[in-house]
Amino acid sequence: MAAPILRWVGPGKRWALAWVDSSSSHRRVSPNGSASHRMREQRSVAQQSLHTAPKPRKGGHKWAAVVGLEVHAQISSNSKLFSGSQVSFAAPPNSLVSFFDASLPGTLPVLNRRCVEAAVMTGLALNCHINKKSLFDRKHYFYADLPAGYQITQQRLPIAVRGSLTYGVFVGNKRSHMATKTVRIKQIQLEQDSGKSLHDDLRSQTLIDLNRAGVGLLEMVLEPDLSCGEEAATVVRELQLILQALGTSKANMAEGQLRVDANISVHQPGEPLGIRTEVKNLNSIRFLARAIDHEIQRQISELESGGVILNETRSFDHRLGCTVPMRDKEGKQDYRFMPEPNLPPLVLYDTASLPVGVEPQQVINIDQIRDTLPELPRVTRERLVREYGMLPEHSFTLLNEVGLLQFFQSVMKETRAEPKKVTSWVLNVLLGYLKQHNLAVNESPITPSALAGLLDLLDSKAISSSAAKEVFEELWKGKAKTAAQIVSEKQLELMQDQEALEHLCQATMEGHPQVVTDMKTGNPKAINKLIGLVRKATLNRADPAVIKNILERLSA
Numbered sequence: 001m002a003a004p005i006l007r008w009v010g011p012g013k014r015w016a017l018a019w020v021d022s023s024s025s026h027r028r029v030s031p032n033g034s035a036s037h038r039m040r041e042q043r044s045v046a047q048q049s050l051h052t053a054p055k056p057r058k059g060g061h062k063w064a065a066v067v068g069l070e071v072h073a074q075i076s077s078n079s080k081l082f083s084g085s086q087v088s089f090a091a092p093p094n095s096l097v098s099f100f101d102a103s104l105p106g107t108l109p110v111l112n113r114r115c116v117e118a119a120v121m122t123g124l125a126l127n128c129h130i131n132k133k134s135l136f137d138r139k140h141y142f143y144a145d146l147p148a149g150y151q152i153t154q155q156r157l158p159i160a161v162r163g164s165l166t167y168g169v170f171v172g173n174k175r176s177h178m179a180t181k182t183v184r185i186k187q188i189q190l191e192q193d194s195g196k197s198l199h200d201d202l203r204s205q206t207l208i209d210l211n212r213a214g215v216g217l218l219e220m221v222l223e224p225d226l227s228c229g230e231e232a233a234t235v236v237r238e239l240q241l242i243l244q245a246l247g248t249s250k251a252n253m254a255e256g257q258l259r260v261d262a263n264i265s266v267h268q269p270g271e272p273l274g275i276r277t278e279v280k281n282l283n284s285i286r287f288l289a290r291a292i293d294h295e296i297q298r299q300i301s302e303l304e305s306g307g308v309i310l311n312e313t314r315s316f317d318h319r320l321g322c323t324v325p326m327r328d329k330e331g332k333q334d335y336r337f338m339p340e341p342n343l344p345p346l347v348l349y350d351t352a353s354l355p356v357g358v359e360p361q362q363v364i365n366i367d368q369i370r371d372t373l374p375e376l377p378r379v380t381r382e383r384l385v386r387e388y389g390m391l392p393e394h395s396f397t398l399l400n401e402v403g404l405l406q407f408f409q410s411v412m413k414e415t416r417a418e419p420k421k422v423t424s425w426v427l428n429v430l431l432g433y434l435k436q437h438n439l440a441v442n443e444s445p446i447t448p449s450a451l452a453g454l455l456d457l458l459d460s461k462a463i464s465s466s467a468a469k470e471v472f473e474e475l476w477k478g479k480a481k482t483a484a485q486i487v488s489e490k491q492l493e494l495m496q497d498q499e500a501l502e503h504l505c506q507a508t509m510e511g512h513p514q515v516v517t518d519m520k521t522g523n524p525k526a527i528n529k530l531i532g533l534v535r536k537a538t539l540n541r542a543d544p545a546v547i548k549n550i551l552e553r554l555s556a
């Protein structure tokens with residue numbers, strides 16, 4: 001392997017370690033694709049039906065697939081885990097690097113309190129036992145983007161252990177029934193992120209950006225309780241929503257704030273678990289599901305054709321849709337773990353164990369953090385179903401689309417309309433328009449108050465539902481008009497004048513005696529025909545139910 005050299009790179013003329021050997025492998029995959037493209041991808045996952053566990057072939061062996069995830073989430077914090085450098089996505093390369101992040105001799109780690117609090121909060125939200133004493137260790141491996149030659153992590157005694165995450169999966173074709181499942185969480189550990197290796201194909205060299213080096217990560221290790229890509233995708237999506245609700249990570253996969261390693265094996269039911277392969281650095285939920293399902297099939301084919309599974313690290317090639325071995329980790333890697341000598345044990349307290357007379361800012365009190373836990377996504381969904389009589393799948397959609405729940409709640413605050421009506425307009429009409437125009441919720445040209453105004457008019461029967469659609473389309477054009485203004489400009493108010501409506505009904509009946517006769521003989525189509533004729537005469541501004549009433553009264 002070639003030696004790293006120091007060179008100047010980037011607009012700010014900052015230094016970077018450049019790895020001059022073009023054949024060096026890239027363990028860390030830098031996020032690719034535009035942010036907006038990825039956001040759309042993330043949004044659509046919930047709507048997609050992902051492939052599920054492999055079906056046993058006729059006459060063939062039955063295989064059970066086992067999946068265990070390691071999820072890395074970047075902690076939302078202004079500074080890194082052990083240094084004061086700022087944390088920010090897409091800053092100029094090597095502009096956020098302190099001497100400690102670059103491993104200059106003589107520098108020492110100083111633990112960031114915010115990162116510890118985030119780990120405790122995440123642990124509590126995931127029903128973990130929080131260890132009042134945890135330890136830091138050095139895990140050694142050699143990559144250009146890891147200047148110290150080791151990562152500080154918590155291998156021996158992590159901050160949180162033995163948790164669980166409950167998630168819902170839809171069963172049946174119509175997604176009408178939901179089953180609840182639980183995955184166990186083995187541990188959550190605090191650790192440093194590495195830098196990024198950026199490969200320059202033209203110059204055949206790899207440039208190193210250390211902005212990410214030392215950013216605080218939560219590694220959440222899940223027990224091997226999952227069985228297919230869809231389950232893994234659902235778990236990661238739920239975890240993403242939990243982290244976002246807690247504010248402990250932005251968990252945006254497109255920006256690399258949430259990265260998943262998937263461990264996969266297959267075995268015959270009743271037999272011990274098979275040898276696992278590890279598909280590294282999956283940074284999209286859709287790719288995660290596809291990679292797992294592909295890897296399960298690959299292992300089954302390999303075993304059925306007499307081959308063996310190697311305990312190897314693989315990566316997912318999303319263009320080819322398959323997993324391929326990574327060259328960097330053949331055989332079991334020896335990380336040469338050792339205690340981190342520059343960090344004392346991390347000691348936490350709860351209210352019962354708090355030393356007398358200690359200042360609150362000097363210690364971390366687990367109970368205090370527990371008191372600040374926000375409502376978690378599962379509880380929010382249950383509340384939506386309970387309070388508003390919403391279907392479970394609607395509550396999922398409201399939470400899955402970034403910002404949609406807040407939009408819905410703002411409309412609810414301002415309108416008199418029934419929750420069911422609001423749900424239907426937000427999910428069927430507004431979301432439909434947003435998707436059609438490829439817009440995120442916060443880009444909606446219609447504000448919650450504008451929609452609330454429209455729904456109020458509908459609720460008070462001032463306009464018909466077809467007029468409401470017309471008003472919605474006008475509001476969508478975003479000309480800063482309220483629904484009421486549009487209604488009066490376009491004269492879309494429902495005709496309330498009972499006398500005028502009676503005259504119109506009378507005249508229509510006289511003009512169509514045959515239809516009236518049909519109506520009187522009980523032909524149900526006849527009355528609808530008359531209603532249609534009267535509405536047409538009012539330019540669709542009459543309420544069909546009111547017309548029906550008048551017609552029935554007049555023909556009685």
Ligand SMILES: Nc1ncnc2c1ncn2[C@@H]1O[C@H](COP(=O)(O)OP(=O)(O)OP(=O)(O)O)[C@@H](O)[C@H]1O
Pocket residue numbers: 066067068069070221222223224225261263264265273274275276278
């Ligand atoms: N037979 C198996 N099949 C599938 N997954 C497994 C199996 N055995 C263990 N796993 C999963 O493998 C993962 C092991 O993660 P852990 O962090 O403990 O070790 P590691 O992968 O060796 O280390 P590293 O953090 O360096 O990747 C867990 O998510 C666990 O659920």
Ligand SMILES: [Mg+2]
Pocket residue numbers: 070219221
């Ligand atoms: Mg791990």
Ligand SMILES: [Mg+2]
Pocket residue numbers: 070261278
């Ligand atoms: Mg692993």
